[in-house]
Amino acid sequence: MSVRLYVGNLPEELTRQELEAIFAEEGDSVSTKIITDRxxxxxxxxxxxxxxxxxxxxxxxxxFNGYALKDASLKVERAQPRSKDKGADEAPITASSAPSNSKGRKGNNNKSKGRSSGGSSDLDSVQPDPRWAQELEKLKQLLAAQASNS
Known part of the structure; x- marks a missing residue:
């Protein structure tokens, strides 16, 4: 079974060949991939x-965790499984790479907003998409009415 590792804090000018050279001593069974800007x-x-x-x-x-490469200290850890709704070139969110506050980030399409890091979820703290807020409120009222009738 193959294991996928996340390698973070890579320098912008790094090429795949340079990354391959770093891990070459680990054998031919190691494959590398650098995520690049389109x-x-x-x-x-x-x-x-x-x-x-x-x-x-x-x-x-x-x-290699903490390995110095071009004035950067690499971060190496097991990669999280890729979500089905992410594109092929998107990184899985790791515990250390997840943004703590996504407000004000233009174009952020973070699907994990509804997830809670604690044991219980507080659904009232999650804000719905304003385009669907009215429909969502209607559904909540219908469910509350249905639950009270049961």
Whole structure:
């Protein structure tokens, strides 16, 4: 079973060949991918390394997490599973890469807004899309009426 690792804090000018050279000593079973900006074709600051097994993944995390590369300290950890609604070139959200506050970020399409980091969810704190707020309120009233009739 292959294991996918997230490699963060990559320099913007890094190429795939340079990243491959760093992980080359780990063997031929290691594949690398750098996520690039579509317009500039420069590194977006992260990439992925896929290895054969858990033991090799643990060894690479231990060896390369904090590795100094072009004045940057690499962050290497297991990648989170990719969500079905994300594009092929989007990074999975890791615990350290998730934005703490997405307000004011233009074009942010973060699907995890409704998720709660605690044990219970507080649905009242989540704001609905204003285009659907009225319909959502109607549905809430219908469900409340239905629940009280039962």
């Amino acid at each position: 317009k500039t074709n420069k590194c977006r600051g992260f990439g992925f390394v896929t290895v054969k097994n858990e033991e090799q993944a643990d060894a690479i995390i231990e060896k």
